[in-house]
Amino acid sequence: MKHLSGLGKQTLIALIAAGTLSAPAALLAADPAAGAAGWTKEYPAPDGSKARSCATCHGTDLTQPGRHVKTGKTIDPMAPSVNPQRLTDEKKVAKWLLRNCRWTLGRECSDTEKADFIAYIKTQ
Structure with a gap:
């Protein structure tokens, strides 16, 4: 089994508790x-x-900042380095991953994809 890395144990626990990731994602x-x-x-x-x-x-x-391609609405920067509110509310993370994965990929993201996206965003 793989060791925890990237997100950190506390972040994974919080995302599992919020229902964003399932328990096997901790591995x-x-x-x-x-x-x-x-x-x-x-x-x-x-x-x-x-x-x-x-x-x-x-x-x-x-x-x-980004801009929603369909609505034109401005999207605050994703990088926690300039937007400290990003990735701090597990329920919002779960909500937006579900909504955006369905809209972009046409399906829900896998636990691996969610963990990888969050790890990437955290590096910015």
């Missing part, structure tokens, strides 16, 4: 590089519109 080693690759990977849109990725709305520089 995963979060991989920021995999999160970065997944961030820019494009997925076909279920409605036939242009393919989308996390970067479509959030951008590739997570220290800068």
Whole structure:
């Protein structure tokens, strides 16, 4: 089994408690590089519109604001280094991972994908 890394034990425990990750995710080693690759990977849109990725709305520089491609709404920077509120509320993290994975990937993210995305965001 893999050792905990990337997110840290306390973060994993909090995300499991919030229901963001299932208990087996505690055995995963979060991989920021995999999160970065997944961030820019494009997925076909279920409605036939242009393919989308996390970067479509959030951008590739997570220290800068993003803009929702459909609504035009400004999205605060994802990087905790410039937006200290990011990743502090486990319920919000769970809510937005569920919503954004469904919209972007067309499905819920796996526990591994969630852990990797969070690990990537934390590096910014």
